[in-house]
Amino acid sequence: MEESEHFCPYCPRTFSSVGQRDHHLLSTRHNRCQITFREQVEDWPVIFNIYTVTVWQLSDLYFYCPFKDCDFHEHHASTFRTHVDCAHEFLVRDGQVQNFKAEVYKEKNDEDCREYGYFGPLAPANDTPRTASSSSSPTATERRIPSSVANTAETTKADAPPTPTITCNKCKADTTRSDLMRASLREEYMKRLHEDMMESLADKTVDFKESAKKREEMKAWFEEGMKMLKEVDGVAV
Structure with a gap:
C-alpha cells in the first residue's frame, strides 16, 4: 500500500493506517465536495446565475457522481472535481438543472433555489430531503454549461457549442498523482x-x-x- 494513502489530502496530518485516516476524514467533516458553476445572464455580460451542488461522502468514503447515467465514484474530492470538470456539462432550462439524477435535491423548497445536494445511491430513505430536482417538459431554450470549480474566472457563453463528453473511465485513468x-x-x-x-x-x-x-x-x-x-x-x- 502506498505511503501517500496515509496522508490527509486536506490538512497536514498523517496516519499510521488507512483506517485511521478514513476515520479522520469523516470525523473532521472532510466529507463533502461542493461544485459551483455559473450561467451568464443574457444581455448582461458581467452578471451570472450561480448554481452549486454539494456531494456528500458516504460511509464507504466515496463521492458519487450526481449526473444521470454515470456511475463514477471517487475517494478524493480533488479527483472527483476533475471528473465533473472533464466529463460533464450542466444542462439548464428555466433555471433548473435537467441532467441530475432523481436523488439530487434542492437545499430549499423554492422554485428559484439554485443550491442542490446529493447523498449518493446508498443514502437511507429518511436522510434524503423531500424536494427533488425539476424535470419539467421543455419550455425554453436549453443551455449547456460546462462545470467549473468554485471561484474560477472562466465562463462560457450560452450559445457556445458543447464540449465533447469524456467517458468516466478515461477521465479517471488520466488523473495522475x-x-x-x-x-x-x-x-x-x-x-x-x-x-x-x-x-x-x-x-x-x-x-x-x-x-x-x-x-x-x-x-x-x-x-x-x-x-x-x-x-x-x-x-x-
Whole structure:
C-alpha cells in the first residue's frame, strides 16, 4: 500500500493506517465536495446565475457522481472535481438543472433555489430531503454549461457549442498523482487570493497598488511552481 494513502489530502496530518485516516476524514467533516458553476445572464455580460451542488461522502468514503447515467465514484474530492470538470456539462432550462439524477435535491423548497445536494445511491430513505430536482417538459431554450470549480474566472457563453463528453473511465485513468497535487494547490491558491482581497477591501487605509503588486508576485510564484510540477511529471508545457 502506498505511503501517500496515509496522508490527509486536506490538512497536514498523517496516519499510521488507512483506517485511521478514513476515520479522520469523516470525523473532521472532510466529507463533502461542493461544485459551483455559473450561467451568464443574457444581455448582461458581467452578471451570472450561480448554481452549486454539494456531494456528500458516504460511509464507504466515496463521492458519487450526481449526473444521470454515470456511475463514477471517487475517494478524493480533488479527483472527483476533475471528473465533473472533464466529463460533464450542466444542462439548464428555466433555471433548473435537467441532467441530475432523481436523488439530487434542492437545499430549499423554492422554485428559484439554485443550491442542490446529493447523498449518493446508498443514502437511507429518511436522510434524503423531500424536494427533488425539476424535470419539467421543455419550455425554453436549453443551455449547456460546462462545470467549473468554485471561484474560477472562466465562463462560457450560452450559445457556445458543447464540449465533447469524456467517458468516466478515461477521465479517471488520466488523473495522475501530479493532477491531484496541482488541483489541491489551485484550491489553496484561490482561498489565499480570496482572503487577501477580502482583507484589502476591509482595510480603509489599504494601498491598492501595493496590494496588487503582492498579488502579482504571488501569481508569478504560483504559476512557476505549477510549471515545475508539470515538468517533473513529464508533461509538456
